[in-house]
Amino acid sequence: MATTEEIRADLAVIVNEVAGVAADDAQLDKSFVDDLNVDSLSMVEIIYAAEDKFGVSIPDEDSKNLRTVGDAVSYIEKALVSANA
Amino acid sequence: MSTRANTGPAGAQIVITGLGASTPLGGDLPSTWEGLRSGRSGISRIEQDWDDELSVHIAAQAKVDPASTMERSEARHLDRSSQFALVAATEAWADAGLAPERSDGTAGDDRIDPDRLLVSLASGIGGLQSLVGSWDVLQSKGQRRVSPFTIPMLMTNAPAANVGLRFGAKAGVHAPVSACASSSEAIAIALDQLRWGRADIAIVGGTEAVIHPLPIAAFAQMQALSRRNDEPERASRPWDQDRDGFVLGEGGACLILETLEHAQARGARIYGTLAGAGITADSHDLVQPDPSGAGQRKAMVKALADADLSAADIAHVNAHATSTPQGDATEAQSIAAVLGEGSSAVATGTKSMTGHLLGAAGALETIAALLALHERVVPPTINLERPDEGLTIDIAALATRDLPTGDLAALNNSFGFGGHNVAIVVTNAHRTG
Numbered sequence: 001m002a003t004t005e006e007i008r009a010d011l012a013v014i015v016n017e018v019a020g021v022a023a024d025d026a027q028l029d030k031s032f033v034d035d036l037n038v039d040s041l042s043m044v045e046i047i048y049a050a051e052d053k054f055g056v057s058i059p060d061e062d063s064k065n066l067r068t069v070g071d072a073v074s075y076i077e078k079a080l081v082s083a084n085a
Numbered sequence: 086m087s088t089r090a091n092t093g094p095a096g097a098q099i100v101i102t103g104l105g106a107s108t109p110l111g112g113d114l115p116s117t118w119e120g121l122r123s124g125r126s127g128i129s130r131i132e133q134d135w136d137d138e139l140s141v142h143i144a145a146q147a148k149v150d151p152a153s154t155m156e157r158s159e160a161r162h163l164d165r166s167s168q169f170a171l172v173a174a175t176e177a178w179a180d181a182g183l184a185p186e187r188s189d190g191t192a193g194d195d196r197i198d199p200d201r202l203l204v205s206l207a208s209g210i211g212g213l214q215s216l217v218g219s220w221d222v223l224q225s226k227g228q229r230r231v232s233p234f235t236i237p238m239l240m241t242n243a244p245a246a247n248v249g250l251r252f253g254a255k256a257g258v259h260a261p262v263s264a265c266a267s268s269s270e271a272i273a274i275a276l277d278q279l280r281w282g283r284a285d286i287a288i289v290g291g292t293e294a295v296i297h298p299l300p301i302a303a304f305a306q307m308q309a310l311s312r313r314n315d316e317p318e319r320a321s322r323p324w325d326q327d328r329d330g331f332v333l334g335e336g337g338a339c340l341i342l343e344t345l346e347h348a349q350a351r352g353a354r355i356y357g358t359l360a361g362a363g364i365t366a367d368s369h370d371l372v373q374p375d376p377s378g379a380g381q382r383k384a385m386v387k388a389l390a391d392a393d394l395s396a397a398d399i400a401h402v403n404a405h406a407t408s409t410p411q412g413d414a415t416e417a418q419s420i421a422a423v424l425g426e427g428s429s430a431v432a433t434g435t436k437s438m439t440g441h442l443l444g445a446a447g448a449l450e451t452i453a454a455l456l457a458l459h460e461r462v463v464p465p466t467i468n469l470e471r472p473d474e475g476l477t478i479d480i481a482a483l484a485t486r487d488l489p490t491g492d493l494a495a496l497n498n499s500f501g502f503g504g505h506n507v508a509i510v511v512t513n514a515h516r517t518g
Contacts, residue, residue: 016158017157017158017161018158018161019158020156020157020158020159021158041162041233041234041237042162044233045232045233045234048229048230051229052230
């Protein structure tokens with residue numbers, strides 16, 4: 001089972017590739033839009049790259065509530081737990 | 086030589102102050118020009134896993150991958166056509182002595198008023214690789230994996246818009262589409278806009294990035310492409326009796342145009358003048374040029390009149406000369422008819438080296454024509470070993486030709502599917518009074 005930090009680090013790689021954000025900047029308390037300047041189209045790419053990376057499904061109605069990196073990491077953690085349950 | 090070109094209501098003479106290119110000969114303009122001068126071919130075997138399935142295995146591929154010059158996150162949201170446009174525009178902007186960033190951190194130069202900066206930058210086909218790539222994703226993985234950037238990457242105005250965004254151009258961003266005449270038309274449109282006083286400075290040019298199996302297959306089906314697969318460097322041979330079609334190229338080319346007043350006010354280095362342009366349409370056939378060459382001749386005559394020059398003033402012609410059997414012959418007759426028997430002009434076909442950059446060809450060849458005047462040397466038409474019989478224009482076959490001293494003018498021709506004819510006149514002089 002991946003740790004929170006492992007998920008954050010993997011997500012940070014995706015955010016870096018899609019939006020050019022330095023991987024160290026993508027910390028749990030950071031807002032994608034307000035702190036990391038990720039635009040709405042890039043956010044869509046980040047979500048589907050995360051779905052592929054972690055093997056989880058993040059429907060549009062949930063993804064729009066993922067404001068911070070931490071929101072996304074905990075969503076992915078929960079999705080992985082329920083997938084393995 | 087007269088310098089009373091049409092200056093429009095604003096009375097402005099339009100000068101060229103910056104140049105940039107990324108081409109099959111080099112990742113920047115100095116290396117491209119060195120290649121042109123030395124008669125180097127930019128054409129090679131494609132070497133992709135898909136080319137074996139096609140009848141054509143050669144292309145003029147960019148010497149430097151434009152994506153390799155930018156951040157990965159930036160490159161992934163730009164079609165290759167926009168990448169070339171940004172590389173060429175950035176070089177031209179710097180070459181014009183302009184800063185990349187304003188003091189407030191936004192793009193552009195503090196001395197340039199965004200409301201007076203215009204972009205006119207064309208692509209003939211647009212973001213085809215992004216379009217086809219997203220179609221593949223849709224078919225193999227479904228809608229949820231289709232990039233939300235697909236539309237802003239594939240749209241044909243994206244290169245112009247990306248360049249406008251980079252440099253903060255707010256006087257208008259234009260992306261005229263006229264196939265292989267597109268970037269010459271982009272230059273002509275900017276010339277008029279500047280003459281009309283609608284902007285003081287413009288980034289103009291063209292870009293194309295369609296070395297992909299679909300357009301190669303489609304052009305091959307039109308019998309338009311050379312199949313000299315075993316000798317790529319000899320495949321593009323304008324006016325040679327053994328020519329068998331054009332070679333597809335890719336890249337971008339940009340110029341900075343300014344009113345003379347604006348250029349002088351900031352102490353810019355001036356390469357020469359964009360003296361005139363002429364645009365006509367054949368309205369004869371969708372893809373075949375009018376074999377009489379009437380539209381081609383009229384475009385050149387219009388451009389000369391617009392520049393207030395006579396045929397005798399033309400020292401050099403950078404011909405469209407794509408290396409197709411009929412196209413080269415018709416154009417040679419058109420040039421001969423316009424320039425007349427006493428002309429001392431030296432013509433050349435630089436597509437013999439660069440291949441055909443489609444929507445970027447007009448801008449690249451306008452730059453080549455300008456530099457030929459500036460450096461007083463006409464690049465060779467390589468591979469022109471057995472010229473067509475009956476050619477009455479003087480061509481720099483196989484070797485460079487020197488140009489005389491003094492003020493010189495050159496013509497650049499660009500013709501496109503759809504019957505578009507655009508002629509551009511540049512000079513190495515500018516009125517100082």
